[in-house]
Structure formats: C-alpha cells, structure tokens
Amino acid sequence: GAGVSQSPSNKVTEKGKDVELRCDPISGHTALYWYRQSLGQGLEFLIYFQGNSAPDKSGLPSDRFSAERTGGSVSTLTIQRTQQEDSAVYLCASNPTGAKGSPLHFGNGTRLTVT
C-alpha cells in the first residue's frame, strides 16, 4: 500500500520567504508527527497531531513555524520569513492511534535549502 508521502521533495527558497511543506499520511493513521533532521543533529521533534488537534507542539523552534492538519489526514508545515538555519530535511511520520508497539512510518522528507 501507499506509504507516507511528502511534497515537495526538494525546496530552495530565499531568506525571508515563506514556505509550505505537505505531508500525506498513510490512510487510517490518526497520529502524525513532524521532525527536522539537520546535519549532525539527528532527528528533532517538532509537533504531534492526534486527529486534527496538536496535543504536543513543544518542539516548534519559534513562532515562525506553524502546522495544521485538516480532515484528520493531510498536514502542512509552514515556515514564515525563512532563515538560513531553517535549512534541513523535514520528515513526516504517521502511525495508528492507540496502537502500542506500532512503529512510526516515515516519509522521505522535504529537503529545504534557504539561500
């Protein structure tokens, strides 16, 4: 079946511009996560959705970052007024609700470069 789909796969933007990253989770997966992977930094948690609500958004680095999820499915991560330090791979993952022991299924990420 289809896995987690992310678009675009690559995005180059100028400093100060806004960007939107999209995640389409596996059908039926109600939990959705955004992570950021920077060189040498590992995966950094950004935000977690359960359905359309975000019970944990503690990892969002600043108020320039926001995310939403609609219809319990697609999620968008928006970065406003991008900075060079925002350059990273943004990964989305999903898993079924309440399924203890269910692994996170990751997409292949969006590679963001801010010039």
Add this chain to the structure above:
Amino acid sequence: QKEVEQDPGPLSVPEGAIVSLNCTYSNSAFQYFMWYRQYSRKGPELLMYTYSSGNKEDGRFTAQVDKSSKYISLFIRDSQPSDSATYLCAMSANFGNEKLTFGTGTRLTIIP
C-alpha cells in the same frame, strides 16, 4: 548534554564482519528502545524495538538494552554491503503516539 548520545562515525567494516553500534542516554524514564535504518535520501525505517532491559534477536540483527548502565547496542552479524546506511537509535517513555528522542545516527559502510 544531549539526552541521547551516539557516535556519528563514520564506521567502515569489511563484508562479513560483526558490527556493533551503541547509544547512551541520560533519561531514566525511557523504557522503549528502537533502532532505525536510514538509507541516503530516504526516511528512517524501523529495524527493531525492545522494551526495558534484555536482548532481542531478528535474523542477523540483535538489540541489547542495559537500563542499569543506560546503554543500548545493535549488533549486525555477517554484515552485507546492503547494510550500508545510517543507523539511528531512538527511545521513549511510552511507545506509540509519543515523540521519540533520537540519537544523531551512525553512518555505516560495509566494504565488499
């Protein structure tokens, strides 16, 4: 100090060798321990997970957890060139629907 420490490598070993990958952690609340494999330009995929202390074996892969030492390991036997990837340890206090704390990843190359 990071909650999870992992040697970034790179680590190069000849084909057929036994590979040992390790992580240490500081948060005693962690109970679930995972190893993810990530190929270049791909998302991480789960290899193994273990709960609390002990060993778990799956084919050529063995995961070990020593909670008393806050130390986890992944062993790969009879390593193959297809095992060349970045290996990330991850852990959480619960499993499923909770954020994972990841190590930085170890880049492994198996030399044919």
